[in-house]
Amino acid sequence: MQWLGRRESGNVEDRRGISGGGIATGGGIIGLLIYLAYSFFGGGNADPSQVPQLSPQVNQTTLTPEEQKAEDERAKFVKVVLAETEDVWNKLFADAGKQYSEPTLVLFRDGVSSACGNASAESGPFYCPSDSKLYIDLSFYQELQDRFHAPGDFAMAYVVAHEVGHHIQNLMGTADKINRLRAQGNETESNRYSVMMELQADFYAGVWAHYEEKMKNILDKGDIDEALNAANAIGDDRLQKQATGEVVPDAFTHGTSAQRVYWFKKGFQTGDIKQGDTFNSPDL
Ligand SMILES: [Zn+2]
Numbered sequence: 197m198q199w200l201g202r203r204e205s206g207n208v209e210d211r212r213g214i215s216g217g218g219i220a221t222g223g224g225i226i227g228l229l230i231y232l233a234y235s236f237f238g239g240g241n242a243d244p245s246q247v248p249q250l251s252p253q254v255n256q257t258t259l260t261p262e263e264q265k266a267e268d269e270r271a272k273f274v275k276v277v278l279a280e281t282e283d284v285w286n287k288l289f290a291d292a293g294k295q296y297s298e299p300t301l302v303l304f305r306d307g308v309s310s311a312c313g314n315a316s317a318e319s320g321p322f323y324c325p326s327d328s329k330l331y332i333d334l335s336f337y338q339e340l341q342d343r344f345h346a347p348g349d350f351a352m353a354y355v356v357a358h359e360v361g362h363h364i365q366n367l368m369g370t371a372d373k374i375n376r377l378r379a380q381g382n383e384t385e386s387n388r389y390s391v392m393m394e395l396q397a398d399f400y401a402g403v404w405a406h407y408e409e410k411m412k413n414i415l416d417k418g419d420i421d422e423a424l425n426a427a428n429a430i431g432d433d434r435l436q437k438q439a440t441g442e443v444v445p446d447a448f449t450h451g452t453s454a455q456r457v458y459w460f461k462k463g464f465q466t467g468d469i470k471q472g473d474t475f476n477s478p479d480l
Pocket residue numbers: 358359362394397432
């Protein structure tokens with residue numbers, strides 16, 4: 197992606213190097229699950245003070261000057277990607293006669309507090325609907341390459357666009373609707389809805405890539421393959437499962453790699469938001 201010199205989003209909270217917040221390494225998912233339980237059954241917005249805080253156990257990473265430089269470069273890159281998603285979604289919402297409300301990106305290292313609870317870097321990037329913020333630890337960029345064998349800048353761009361996809365679901369009311377349905381259903385059904393949410397976020401990431409190419413023409417040859425490769429290799433749930441060590445049958449928790457690739461591609465090829473109704477897809 198030809199990103200150097202392009203606009204960086206101002207909707208960024210850089211919390212790298214800030215310690216505290218009651219972070220427990222490996223406890224992030226528990227925090228998130230606790231929050232979800234509150235919002236499912238408590239109705240309305242969860243009060244963050246009601247979320248039980250996990251005992252602080254901060255492992256602060258110290259970076260060498262070289263590492264710091266590399267990380268700053270990555271920070272710049274994700275800020276540019278966020279700005280690019282703003283341009284595309286502002287336009288698509290305006291075209292539909294609506295107004296896009298831009299999300300905030302929180303950059304953190306090691307651990308972070310969100311309105312959805314505490315999270316550690318192991319949680320992987322996530323989106324919190326109650327504060328409309330995307331949370332990303334930049335070490336994930338390296339992890340994509342080393343652990344998931346999904347190198348390339350556009351692999352990371354896809355991850356950002358996927359989290360923005362969850363924000364779109366939040367704005368469109370899909371997240372609320374699905375959370376209500378999930379609360380009513382049994383676990384299997386609830387997991388099925390999760391799959392549909394994840395695949396739709398992949399679809400929206402594809403839609404973004406479609407307009408990124410059409411409006412900006414800054415994609416490099418191979419960028420889409422990098423995104424597809426990443427879609428094939430990762431998912432929120434897969435990362436979370438690895439973080440918690442919890443073994444849940446794959447079929448119940450997330451779409452297959454093929455499904456992720458399929459929905460990203462569909463978004464990229466059509467650029468048509470209406471075609472992203474994963475909830476009424478006969479295959480799911
Ligand atoms: Zn996701």
